[in-house]
Every structure is written in structure tokens, then in C-alpha cells.
Amino acid sequence: MTDLLFILFVVLFFTLIWKLRQQSEHAKTLIEQHCVKLDLQLLSVSRSNFNFKLGPNFLQASFAFEFSSDNENSYQGKLYLSGLHRPRYELPVYRSFDSNDSF
Numbered sequence: 001m002t003d004l005l006f007i008l009f010v011v012l013f014f015t016l017i018w019k020l021r022q023q024s025e026h027a028k029t030l031i032e033q034h035c036v037k038l039d040l041q042l043l044s045v046s047r048s049n050f051n052f053k054l055g056p057n058f059l060q061a062s063f064a065f066e067f068s069s070d071n072e073n074s075y076q077g078k079l080y081l082s083g084l085h086r087p088r089y090e091l092p093v094y095r096s097f098d099s100n101d102s103f
Contacts, residue, residue: 019059020050020059020061022084023050023059023061023081023083023084024047024063026081026084027045027047027061027063027079027081027087028045030079030081030087031045031063031065031079034079034089035067038091039069040067040068040069040094041067041068041069041071042065042066042067043065043066043067043068043074044065044066045063045064045065046063046064046065047061047062047063047064048061048062048063048064048078049061049062050062053082056083057082057083057084057085057086058083059081059082059083060080060081060082060083061080061081062078062079062080062081063078063079063080063081064076064077064078065077065078065079067094069094069095069096070095070096073094073095075091075092075094076092077089077090077091077092078090
């Protein structure tokens, strides 16, 4: 009986690690797409924390990412994910780069 419980625990543990990795890769893709859409340079991405909730989207996580808009300053934004759905971005006010040729 204890062998069966141990095998179940190991399977659950590796499933959790697999889901965390899947969520991290999805978050990085979402952040890269968001930065391209806003014409920002992505510098780094990291998971800040995660939480367990009951339901189909049981992993809730937040990711911190650094970006630059003018190649001089860096800013830190956050992405909140519930499972692999409902991304919510929080970006600080950042300086936009204006071209001198626009006048």
C-alpha cells in the first residue's frame, strides 16, 4: 500500500512540475508577443510566485519581466495568469522613443 502511495505522489509531483514548465513557456510567449505589439525590447522574464486554486485552472501565477522602450532605461512589468488563460498585464508608465524624422 505504501508503494502505491509513493508512486502516486511521484506522479503528482512530476505532473505539477510539467504544468509549471508549460505555464512558464506560455507566459514567455505571451510576454514576447505583447512586447512586439507595443514596440518594446524584452530584457528578461521570471516567475515571481504561484498559487493553487481549485478548478480547471488550478495554477495561478505572476511573472515579472523587464523591458526597455528607449534602449537607455529599463522598466519592470507583471503578467498574471490563471492556468493558461486570462492574461492580465501591469505595465508602468514608460518613456516612448520618438523618431526625429517625424517632424
